[in-house]
Amino acid sequence: MNSTRVPQILGRRTRALALIIGAVVTWELSGRLYQLRTDLLPTPSRISLEIWKEWPQLSAHARVTCGEIAGGFFLAALLAIPLAFTAAMFPGLDRLVEPILACPRYLPLVAAAPVLLIWFGFGTLSKVLLVSLLSFFPIVSGTAEGLHSVPLEVQDLLHTMGATRWQEFLKVRLPACLPDLFKGLKAAATPAVVGAIVGELVAADKGLGYLLLAAHNKLNSPLLFAALVCLSFAAPLLIGAIRVVEREVIPWYQVKQSCVSEASQQKQPR
Amino acid sequence: MLRALPAKRIRDSLSRDSLRGLSAFAVKLSLSSPQRREGTKMSLARVELRNILGCASLEIGEGEFFSFVGPSGCGKTRLLRMLAGLIPAAPGEILISGKRVTGPQTETGFIFSNPALLEWRTALSNVLLQAEVRGLRRTAHEARARRLLAAFGLSGSEERRPCELTPYLKVCVSICRALVHEPPLLILDDAFRFVDPIARERILMDLQHLWMSAGTTAVLVTENIREAVQLSDRVAVLSPHPAEVVQVFPIPLPRPRRMDKGTTPQIAEYSSRIRTLFHAQGVLP
Secondary structure: OOOOOOOOOOOOHHHHHHHHHHHHHHHHHHHOOOOOOOOOOOHHHHHHHHHOHHHHHHHHHHHHHHHHHHHHHHHHHHHHHHHHHHHHOHHHHHHHHHHHHHHHHHHOHHHHHHHHHHOOOOOHHHHHHHHHHHHHHHHHHHHHHOOOOOOOOHEEEEHHHOHHHHHHHHOOOHHHHHHHHHHHHHHHHHHHHHHHHHHHHHHHOOOOOHHHHHHHHHHHHHHHHHHHHOOOOOHHHHHHHHHHHHHOOHHHHHHHHHHHHHHHHHHHHO | OOOOOOHHHHHOOOOOOHHHHHHHHHHHHHHOOOOHHHOOOOOOOEEEEEEEEOOEEEEEOOOOOEEEEOOOOHHHHHHHHHHOOOOOOOOOEEEEEEOOOOOOOOEEEEEEEOOOOOOOOOOHHHHHHHHHOOOOOOOHHHHHHHHHHHHHOOOOOOOOOOOHOOHHHHHHHHHHHHHOOOOOEEEEEEEOOOHHHHHHHHHHHHHHHHHHHHOEEEEEEEEHHHHHHHHHOEEEEEEEOOOOOOEEEOOOOOOOOOOHHHHHHHHHHHHHHHHHHHHOOOOOO
């Protein structure tokens, strides 16, 4: 058993970084050595140069997109979390909400973009609403799942304590749902970015999605890739922000995770 | 044969020696135990089961430790949930201290087979959940909670969270939580299932001491015959599903019952009698 175990030289993050750097270097070298069509696939150095040159334009558009994502995401959380809480308090409402939660599994919600644009104009509002539409469902289902994760024994325990419904919610359901709530928020981050981009692709005069389309129309592939690179930071940044809040709100969950991983490491054959 | 013996007759049937032993210990503990010194007067619960488990009437006396032993899946947990008023007692009825059980009984301490601790709370605040929900005074109960935790060797671990505790200590915390509000009735649902055998010996001794000093009425269901014999004043043997009381055994042994040279053979003797019954039922080979 000892000989088969691969020694871990690098941490998980270092490995990921090494992979990315390796891929970029390979891309750059193959672009230069094999004279690929760099007008279609610019090399990383060309893209970096483009980002450097076009930074004022890029950052202005990125700011618009980020604003839409943040606004829409915040709106979705503001609606979704109280809805899930209310549903948990009233079982009748819960049964009503449950089938609605299955919607995104069957419907391509992003296709509602043209409709929203007709209703709410081509400005920022329609994009904000599309973002919240897409991120709404993961947040509700995450929160609802957490609220229902209270084991039967704990419910029995509360009944023998004579707990009121309100006490049950405040002392047990609310703290118990927080890990799943944050999972739902993180799951909603990528749909939020998708919503903003699709909204801008359909009709807009600013934002990274608009820039993508404009660059595409002029066959300006360096700018296209520069916009894509900027865009690829949106979801990780949002997830990172959620992580920071999570660490502040539920420090006990980190402790639990580390306990669990420690225990599983101990069980592995040495 | 199916009729259960009333508690009083059992008490009378206790031998003089064992009674003397019991009272001597009770005196010793009442002097030394911190629980008594608080001056809280505790009323004890008397439990009557009518038309439940196939017997017309089964009474569990005040301050008695009563156990139900039965094979898994015979409905033991269901019985306890009925007793705590968490599910309706159908078709019979249950009376606690003369009052019919119709809803959740708050005058109980329930210990579940799974410790059911809240993982975001520390050991101490898990115990204090009981006081918080009931709106009891925090200061007095915090002192009591700390003493209870210390009695189980958890002093110094009050601020640790459940994931940092061993299964044994988790069970200890759940026992403390069930005792912190001094309930007249303690309900134990196979509480030591997940405790390893050595820790189980310890926990059984600690629990006996606590129970003797607090004097609560206690009802335990378990699949472990020896554990039931070691803890109980009387043991009811249940048949496989649907559970019926086959026989009630009084266990007139002095307390605390340690698994030592003197007591072990006696406990083994009672256990083997119960085993014989299970064998007759086809539960044991």
